Amino acid sequence: GAGVSQTPSNKVTEKGKYVELRCDPISGHTALYWYRQSLGQGPEFLIYFQGTGAADDSGLPNDRFFAVRPEGSVSTLKIQRTERGDSAVYLCASSSPPYTEAFFGQGTRLTVV
Amino acid sequence: AQTVTQSQPEMSVQEAETVTLSCTYDTSESNYYLFWYKQPPSRQMILVIRQEAYKQQNATENRFSVNFQKAAKSFSLKISDSQLGDTAMYFCAFIFGNEKLTFGTGTRLTIIP
Numbered sequence: 622g623a624g625v626s627q628t629p630s631n632k633v634t635e636k637g638k639y640v641e642l643r644c645d646p647i648s649g650h651t652a653l654y655w656y657r658q659s660l661g662q663g664p665e666f667l668i669y670f671q672g673t674g675a676a677d678d679s680g681l682p683n684d685r686f687f688a689v690r691p692e693g694s695v696s697t698l699k700i701q702r703t704e705r706g707d708s709a710v711y712l713c714a715s716s717s718p719p720y721t722e723a724f725f726g727q728g729t730r731l732t733v734v
Numbered sequence: 735a736q737t738v739t740q741s742q743p744e745m746s747v748q749e750a751e752t753v754t755l756s757c758t759y760d761t762s763e764s765n766y767y768l769f770w771y772k773q774p775p776s777r778q779m780i781l782v783i784r785q786e787a788y789k790q791q792n793a794t795e796n797r798f799s800v801n802f803q804k805a806a807k808s809f810s811l812k813i814s815d816s817q818l819g820d821t822a823m824y825f826c827a828f829i830f831g832n833e834k835l836t837f838g839t840g841t842r843l844t845i846i847p
Contacts, residue, residue, distance in 0.1 A: 727776060
């Protein structure tokens with residue numbers, strides 16, 4: 622596709638449920654990033670993939686959060702046992718060398734009720 | 735660790751006027767990139783302008799220009815001839831190498847007709 626695609630656009634889930642958020646990066650982009658944006662805040666880094674491997678997962682808040690990118694393209698962010706505090710917009714971005722510009726998707730708004 | 739500070743939570747200006755958004759940052763690195771992103775209600779982060787730290791010349795993109803003061807670690811955005819479509823959240827961001835972007839908390843800009 623022409624840009625970064627994220628699905629679903631909105632997701633409402635009950636506390637304690639499991640959710641998966643998908644990111645389809647720009648074709649050929651080797652780097653993929655996940656950010657979380659809480660209401661009224663700037664995006665905060667969660668995890669960064671270079672190819673299939675997680676190069677930096679230091680932003681994942683706890684072990685309920687996990688992300689994969691098995692074939693080096695599409696990535697899935699997985700949240701187990703969701704809590705109301707997980708409610709936020711989850712943004713995905715992709716980039717290619719020299720990695721000086723990141724292209725963002727429109728995000729997934731997750732609401733945990 | 736890098737930090738980015740935006741001290742103006744909200745600003746408003748009359749259409750066609752000029753407005754300046756402030757940003758300061760802290761880093762021990764010498765070669766890095768600074769960005770201004772625009773986030774309209776659609777949630778997608780759109781790159782407005784980019785500055786390479788090793789370039790002394792201030793970046794410009796049409797009506798958008800920056801005042802980059804490396805010694806003071808200041809990176810302000812000037813929008814000239816403001817238009818209604820400029821209404822959005824604006825985020826200042828920093829990147830070193832091919833690592834994650836670090837964002838400020840944003841400035842909500844409203845252009846008044």
